[in-house]
Amino acid sequence: MPYVSTLVSDTPTPRIWSRIKKIAGKRSRTPTPVLTTNDGAIGDAFQAANLLVHHFNADVVVVGGGIIGACAALSLQQAGKNTLLLDQYPPPHHKGSSGGKARITRLANFGPPQLMAMLEDAMARWSHLSTLVQEELVSPAPMLVVGQKTENVEKMARSVEKSGHKPTWLTVAQTNAKYKTRFTEDFTMFEDHSAGVMRADRCLHAVLKLFRECGGGVEGGWKVDAVEAGDGWVSVRGPRGTVTAQHLLLCPGPWASQLLQPLGIHLPLQPLKTKAFLYKNPSFPFACLLDVTSLRSYTYALPAMTPGSVMKIEPGESDGEGDTAFLREKVAKYVSRYLPFGREEREEECWFTESPDKEFILDRHPHHSNIVYAIGFSGTGFKIAPTVGFILACMLTGRDPGFDITPFGADRFSTTRFKSRL
Structure with missing residues (x-):
């Protein structure tokens, strides 16, 4: 009992x-x-x-x-x-912090080296859980890692290599042709084929x-x-x-x-409230995006896993109160400059909690x-x-x-x- x-x-x-x-x-x-x-x-x-x-x-x-x-x-x-x-x-x-329909999973690691073993183990555990419930919980989706600081991108690539996977390096022209993006020549990028989209709900x-x-x-x-x-x-x-x-x-x-x-x-x-913005996606393939230009605030984009072709983009930072106007402007500028997304359809509120490091x-x-x-x-x-x-x-x-x-x-x-x- x-x-x-x-x-x-x-x-x-x-x-x-x-x-x-x-x-x-x-x-x-x-x-x-x-x-x-x-x-x-x-x-x-x-x-x-x-x-x-x-x-x-x-x-x-x-x-x-x-x-x-x-x-x-x-x-x-x-x-x-x-x-x-x-x-x-x-x-x-x-x-x-656990709401919504989609999350990125990846092996590219910017945290302590000890985190790598946990990332690898977690991928195997999610696969096992998927088998137990007979439902796809993680959908394979390459992650395009980009950045205007080459050292940041290279550090991410090394962490993928340490996990036993090989990053696929792309030129700006190759990336823009494949992903319909508009990245400029000051970007460096690679694909991480070990990544995926978690069906969070x-x-x-x-x-x-x-x-x-x-x-x-x-x-x-x-x-x-x-x-x-x-x-x-x-x-x-x-x-x-x-x-x-x-x-x-x-x-x-x-x-x-x-x-x-x-x-x-x-x-x-510090508990932080931020926003994720969902955009109509006419041409970006089923893949994720991670921009590591800034180490303090990555920009993420991933399939929203909702009906229709929609991408969710997160600015990777917060003003502390989830100021929609501030965050929407930041995301809108990034989208209009680099990404082939259509109109913004809606937004989602997100909470996360940060320690100083x-x-x-x-x-x-x-x-x-x-x-x-x-x-x-x-x-x-x-x-x-x-x-x-x-x-x-x-x-x-x-x-x-x-x-x-x-x-x-x-x-x-x-x-x-x-x-x-x-």
Whole structure:
């Protein structure tokens, strides 16, 4: 019996029993949920109808039902840990960093060298997940890497070579003929044929589906109000009740500081809102584009994976508030100068969270080793989510993940302050 729902109070609502069965039954390998009160077991529908579900028990509670939290929850459940996934909105949703229909996946790496092994492993894991759900989650699509700074493009090419793939170098004339672009002679470019387009909505649906099929529980509409921790236990409290578990994993996306700071963990994180713009695409082939002219703000373009021929282009930066006029002007200038896109059709809002060095953070609470967190993925998280989820599961279960994650620890920030308030 993976979960026990404790019932308290005496709220006389006939609908509660069906809700109780739905909640507890999802977490039980037996058809009849086991319910308890302070006075013992409850199995009578009429008696239970006068009670309210108030408390869940689990081995691990994961807060944050985006792609990182979902993948971690799946890995934990597969490792035999009874896992409950909580999100303040019913997952999947579009309010955080995991919404939308498309993401780029690639092996070209501008991050720490240790990230390369994670990129390669994640591609294999996404392929395996695709086989499990019998659905294409990643569509092969070459990525055209361009830039007006040759050293940046060459660095990206070297990272592709290190993964065992060979970049295909193109001249400006070859590129413009093949992609119908208008790049000028000061650009350098190559194709990365190991890249692809992730069907982001399918990916998240698939992971959540597999998690539920493994016996995992998902609760949406559960905003965390408080966390308490002790020796080998944690308690997560919200408007809908309390979850008690042995371990807590925090994957809160843009809401990281709101959850971490009350726990005494102060990290230099910046949640950013930006926009992606969808353009009619009459002639650009099924491929992705990455402009690395600026190391601070790449420009991305990729198939939007929506009906019709549409490309999604992201400016790779934010003014912090998602100023549509500022971002639209930047994208419109780039499109009119270099790309063969048609009119802008619509826009999408995107959230991402950055650390000062733009690399993510995987670490645990300094005084409560059973609390682990994963934050600050800066747009990188989706492509490596299955591998990060596996690593997080290993961190919580005491296993060696086989990856060097030292560059991603929180102690790399001199401004990080830890004060235990639990």
